[in-house]
Amino acid sequence: MTRAAFSYEFPHRHLISVADLNPVDISLIFERAEHWRAVNKTTRRSSDALQGMTVLNLFFEASTRTQGSFEMAAKRLGADVVNFAIAQSSAKKGESLSDTARNLAAMQPDILVVRHGATGAPSFLADRTDLSVVNAGDGMHQHPTQGLLDVFTMNRHWGSVGGRRVLIVGDILHSRVARSNIGLLSMLGADIRVCAPPTLLPADIDQWGVEVFTDLDEAISDCDAVMALRQQKERMAGGFVPSGREFFHLFGLSHERIARAKPDVLVMHPGPMNRGTEIHSQLADDPKHSVIMEQVENGVAVRMAILELIGTNLRKEDAA
């Protein structure tokens, strides 16, 4: 269906959680992402969609990839981009987040791209300023653009994720990527499995509409896609898991382990990878299965789509 067929406009001025989206919103994002993906393949990538607007990247947690991806997306759309990195090392910094928010808002940016260590910080900022807020990761809660680019990548291979079996393996407990993916995939009708040692599974995950496994061989059977999550090194040292190598032997992805999955299984990873902890180096680099670099490429296109759709709504508000 095209947009005109049901004359529905993307209604959001924020992207805080995948729970804010419905399947039509998602298809609108993907339709525009497909467009920008094609444009990004050419040498004429600049657009004036966000001309005159300022996108403020506000990162309270260090990030190279996500921040770079958002910056590239905003610049290709013609926006001015300002990066603010605010070290959040000490619990008690000089200024409260609401004061920081008010100060930044006074500088009149249009879209705030926020990453913060605490659940709820992006919606907190959206409540306290009149800026559009795009969540680039909040605590262990949500990382909606990552979830969208993952599903976009799967969609491009399959047409639709409905009815496909997708396995997420690794540290689900601390993962905002897993929470965003589970939200989107269940909304779109995928058959979701998760696999992790019990110490890395959230409480009550059995109520999330996913199948829970602790045995990777069992979990991986007949999967269409398998997504490894990044394992934090400090959690692999006896606290949650005895060692990185034990984790690799039990939960790491390798050619051997994916043999039980579908023959054309997609191997995914949100990055940055720890080769030899959650994924075998050779599998990560195997173009037959690994779509990890496609995910990175699609990330820019999906973020362009989101910034463009939100920017269009801001222009409408401005005109009204």
Place this chain on the structure above:
Amino acid sequence: MSASFAITNARLIDPASDHDAPGGVLVEDGLIAQVGDDIDLTGADEVIDAGGKVLAPALIDLRCAKEAALTPDGETLPSLAASAAAGGFGSIVLAPNASAPLDKADGFAGMSRGFAHYPVRIYSAAGATRALAGTEMSELGLMARGGAVYAGHGDHTISDSKTLRRVMSYASQFDLWLALRPADPALSQGTVATESDWSSRFGLPAEPTISERIAIDRDASIAALTGGKLMIDRVSTREGLSAIRQARKRDLEIAATCAIAHMTLNEVDAGALDSAFRIDPPLRLEDDRRALVEAVADGEIDAIVSDHRPTPFDDKGEPFALAIAGTLSLETLLGALLGLVHEGELTLLQALRPLTCGPADLLGLPQGRLRAGAPADLVLIDGDKPWVCDPAEFRSPRGNSAWSRRRFSGQVTQTFVDGRRIHNYNA
């Protein structure tokens, strides 16, 4: 106010004697001279017609806090006392906390004497260990002599069991309750929510409710070993209540308090991650809230506490997980509690017992009852008067309230201490 006055035509609620009937009181020289439906008005200089309103003993709060002296815009003793009087309290106890550990004997007696300048009776508890660090005992004996009414330990328990054993044993010679928050330190450290479907979807660091059970089991075992008096400082879960019942089967001195927040709110209230609902212990599940209300009805809870905790807006100016815990509650406690009475979950006697004779009996105080000879600490309550909570109208200079914009039925109209009127809503 006259030396002798009477309040007539009231609905007398005296939980100490299980009395709920029409009547009045005669007050002479700060003491209750007569109670009942047949009081002699001939000697009264003034007669107040209560018009059918509820007349009960003024409320007693075992746990509240002010801010450090000289805090800009902070809650001071005068503002705290005014909030208490407006909330119907005649007596409040300052409990130790991290910023005011109340752990120094120097000046303790002087501080207690200074409380006499305020219209509300103010008492102080003592911090049981130095700086509440849980390692070295503070001078409990000297502070008890200086007026400390119990020993407390703020939001964190004494994690080292050997230290706890010694503190409890030492405190027992002064007949002091040792109040401990029931939370297993390792399970609860760094958490901001209760482990549940809700908190795990939001990825919030959360504690399982058995943390409370484990702590109560341990603390009660140490009370049994030492013969000390253990006050469970804010039970908040069904698990915790079950551990208290278990402990009470033994011949131990165990008291339990709970905070008004956990009786009237649950985690769903914080559903939109509003920092106003960041409270310690964290808000629980509806099942826990119901269990607490049932425990109050059954008389298992000795005292309901306000756990009134003023914080600057800046500290609540952070997202939920980073916000400083605490809510103001002295001025809203009664309104929130009467909601449970209107809903039929509690009777007035059940609701007010843990705010009057319950805490008074724990501390051995003469007030908290309508009895001839008791101090005339009284509260008049218009049980049906509707009002909306607006923190801008609080006596407190702070505004962090989990009940902001709630609708209540039931308001304090007058509060008396020693027969002196310390709050008059209509004035």
